[in-house]
Amino acid sequence: MIELHDVYKAFGKREILRGLTLTVPKGLNFVLMGPSGTGKSVTLRHIIGILQPDRGSVRVDGQEVPAMNHHQLMELRKRMGYLFQNGALINWLSVAENVALPLREHGMLPRDEIDDRVHEMLRLVHMDQAAKQFPPDISGGMKLRCGLARALVTKPEYVLYDEPNAGLDPIISREIHELIVDVRDTLHVTGLIVTHSRACATHCADRIGILQDGRLGIEGTVDELVHSDNPLARDFLGEGSD
Numbered sequence: 145m146i147e148l149h150d151v152y153k154a155f156g157k158r159e160i161l162r163g164l165t166l167t168v169p170k171g172l173n174f175v176l177m178g179p180s181g182t183g184k185s186v187t188l189r190h191i192i193g194i195l196q197p198d199r200g201s202v203r204v205d206g207q208e209v210p211a212m213n214h215h216q217l218m219e220l221r222k223r224m225g226y227l228f229q230n231g232a233l234i235n236w237l238s239v240a241e242n243v244a245l246p247l248r249e250h251g252m253l254p255r256d257e258i259d260d261r262v263h264e265m266l267r268l269v270h271m272d273q274a275a276k277q278f279p280p281d282i283s284g285g286m287k288l289r290c291g292l293a294r295a296l297v298t299k300p301e302y303v304l305y306d307e308p309n310a311g312l313d314p315i316i317s318r319e320i321h322e323l324i325v326d327v328r329d330t331l332h333v334t335g336l337i338v339t340h341s342r343a344c345a346t347h348c349a350d351r352i353g354i355l356q357d358g359r360l361g362i363e364g365t366v367d368e369l370v371h372s373d374n375p376l377a378r379d380f381l382g383e384g385s386d
């Protein structure tokens with residue numbers, strides 16, 4: 145379980161998070177929505193311990209992330225995959241080498257097992273044919289699937305997805321949404337998905353929270369939010385939103 149309680153974070157005088165409380169129960173996909181620049185990526189970065197809150201608590205499975213030492217943070221990051229916007233691949237490494245990076249960084253598997261694991265993950269995202277290609281030569285959708293394989297390669301319990309369908313057309317987005325649901329159902333991964341896409345939220349989420357003024361303005365099941373009269377929910381999930 146991921147639990148943020150009353151988290152505050154400012155950069156200089158700009159207060160970004162102002163008492164954010166958010167719980168992601170195990171085994172579910174939680175979708176975090178909100179306008180650009182409201183602190184969604186900042187929230188994710190607190191959960192993997194790249195940012196420290198000014199105050200409040202950030203816990204993963206009961207463990208306080210800001211209190212972790214370097215070793216504990218490395219252990220946490222093995223259990224938590226991160227899918228960056230647009231995949232964030234390294235252009236001069238092949239698809240397979242990109243996917244292998246977290247395993248090498250954490251020294252997690254013997255050399256001969258790394259290849260097997262990488263190909264297992266590439267098959268899962270339907271990318272095994274592209275293992276030897278390089279990021280500049282593949283489409284946006286393929287980059288994202290490669291990023292997802294990399295996020296999954298350590299067999300994490302959690303995956304944080306930062307705008308998994310940004311810049312992708314509706315058909316490719318839909319494939320990504322289906323993969324995100326598959327990852328929950330077949331790998332039992334708990335997901336926290338940042339998006340402003342209604343399609344992504346309604347397809348992938350078990351619960352949705354919408355960030356407003358540094359905290360959740362509204363939170364509930366997909367059904368509750370889609371049918372809500374709350375103006376914030378209607379802006380993001382009502383008919384006509386995208």
Ligand SMILES: Nc1ncnc2c1ncn2[C@@H]1O[C@H](COP(=O)(O)OP(=O)(O)O)[C@@H](O)[C@H]1O
Pocket residue numbers: 155160178179180181182183184185186187
């Ligand atoms: N390390 C940082 N230093 C200063 N400002 C930052 C930093 N990270 C994010 N911000 C600012 O915090 C705000 C929220 O950023 P972000 O979480 O990336 O927004 P989004 O909701 O679009 O993901 C933005 O105005 C951004 O410029």
Ligand SMILES: [Mg+2]
Pocket residue numbers: 184185186306
């Ligand atoms: Mg962001």
